[in-house]
Amino acid sequence: MVSVAIMGHGVVGSGVAEILLTHKQKLFSSLGEEIYIKKVLDLREFPDSPIADRFTKDFEEIINDLEIRVVVEVMGGLNPAYDFVKRCLKAGKSVVTSNKELVAAHGAELLAIAKEENVNFMFEASVGGGIPIIRPMNQCLVANNVREVAGILNGTTNFILTKMIEDGMPFDDALKLAQDLGFAERNPAADIEGHDACRKICILASLAYGKHVYPDSVHTEGITHITLNDVKFAKEFGYVIKLIGRVKKLEDGKIDILTAPMLVPFKSQLSNIDYEFNGIMVRGDCTGDVVFYGKGAGKLPTASAVVADVVDCCKHLKARRFLFWADGDGSNIISYKDSVSAMYLRLSGTDAEAKAAKVFGDTVAVRSNNEVAVLTTEMTYSAFEEKCGALKECGIEVLSAIRIGDM
């Protein structure tokens, strides 16, 4: 019997307890012993829970219990999760978390402590919810140089964009619908401004390239400025607009990472990933493109990924799994100003097509009413900004600018 504790009994935490209880037999046959929930940490009361007698409000009861070998952290947020997780690892307990904020902010440090203490720190559920991605990527990585990872990593924004694309619903209405359906929080900033997707691509980039990438070193744009006109023009050009987290390895060994809405070509596998679903493309030098698709959030999908990690920890109580990256100082990341991309522009003003063609050279343009949409060839973002300045000087207003993805 392996005793575990669960810190947090919210959506994911109650799902973890539920799966550990309802799938007991299945887990036993995989592990060869029972997983016993010894403690659940939450400040609230859950008198109706089948394990109501095991709830505690006191973290010390978990840290001081030598029988508890694996601790699940599903509280979310940085405090007190960071402190609790660090103390658990230092006390020789393996930790499983679904907390992407924690992993993106402190992953390298926590992995180093786990290594030192010869325990495991696992976080399959922190990216892609129920989609297996951390382990398969680690596996792909062994025999591949990963050229690029690009993903739809946030279900809330993907739901909103899909509603805009499929039903012509304006952004504000789609956001409200997402909130009503429980896909978006009352304060949706972390989702719609791209921070959640940014944390996830940071985790995948750290894993792929072996050095921690901190969210504040990644250029991040949300989807709040995307309009139905952009959606319509994109479709005319053969694209859909998706919020993409993307990291590429460049020839000089540096990485180009950002989170931003992008025009994704219809032929890309990522273009068909709709509503609250997530999809992640890993481009290896040997495998080519491999895509993982599924529910990126939700109680049971996320909890099942947590439980898979718990089982792995229980199987490896005395051995470390091979999941590690070093700390990073950002010196391996290029500025987003040097990142190269073709661009989509929406313009208004007299002779916008001709002026855009003059400034950008080779362009493709489409007009609808008094707006013009233009696709440019590839250029650095700083060159693009310069050319936008030149356009403005000719009296052309740049209504929106979106990168074109090549995934």
Added chain:
Amino acid sequence: MVSVAIMGHGVVGSGVAEILLTHKQKLFSSLGEEIYIKKVLDLREFPDSPIADRFTKDFEEIINDLEIRVVVEVMGGLNPAYDFVKRCLKAGKSVVTSNKELVAAHGAELLAIAKEENVNFMFEASVGGGIPIIRPMNQCLVANNVREVAGILNGTTNFILTKMIEDGMPFDDALKLAQDLGFAERNPAADIEGHDACRKICILASLAYGKHVYPDSVHTEGITHITLNDVKFAKEFGYVIKLIGRVKKLEDGKIDILTAPMLVPFKSQLSNIDYEFNGIMVRGDCTGDVVFYGKGAGKLPTASAVVADVVDCCKHLKARRFLFWADGDGSNIISYKDSVSAMYLRLSGTDAEAKAAKVFGDTVAVRSNNEVAVLTTEMTYSAFEEKCGALKECGIEVLSAIRIGDM
């Protein structure tokens, strides 16, 4: 340093050697020691190979070499692969194979020998080529009851069907093109008659449900009878035709498994998997649908999956990985006659719509020239055959009949 041997230096085998040599540094940093190719078994000569001095024509040189801890079997076919693999396992060597025929025919026996000898038998590359599927599925499985696995598991037939769908190319021309491009063999029977896809769904079903499923207990239909008329009618109804390997768990605990062309709805993730690509959907009770996509064949994709297994074997020389299923006697498999599905029919004859509606009850029909396509509601295959008999008695010819997928 871990010494390995590679049996077979064909497409996949030469790819394995290539990755082990070109990705040496990467593999070293993952494993912490060098993987050394000590022997390559092939009856042919490869004087230009950088490891030409390590070739042998004599299997005894491998089996008797105590330094060789891991053997890669990439010869294909059952003989002598089966005998060689069995002897390697019994000699205490771990074995990695890409040979789906071998795993589908002898997986349970070889897994049992590996268990007895405390070595590993791994076959990630046997299904889905470079797509990680065996390990992620094993992981998904831990915290999920898998309700269904459905996949496009054969790139050759998917290429042919895609050409029929996208370009209106007749079957024979599409097959010839696939052969010219190297996607199909000169003798394409194993692909186009569904046997290759059948072996792969047998492997996934064995893994998902813990009992070996042998290919000869699985009803298998190929794509040779699919016509451009079927493709066109399917499209009108909102479907594409794909060759699907599928296994479902029924409420009584038995499994419903078959390999057959199916009408896949546009909205399904599997409908967008085109050309030589593979896609596999795993439907768990907690995760919901998870889909894995990528190149299902080819030298480097397949070889990179083999190498990932080799690394895993090297990491676990003294410990067994948790991959196992018991032998099966077919008693957990229902007859395809009892399998329930909605059906697509293409008919000719006077008053075909009306007669089909009379025989099948609730139907949807479309007419084009002198043919009628009909979609039925769900029924067992034996009920369907009975009704087809009744239709024929009314003077209606059943030109084709294809199952409708619900993935």
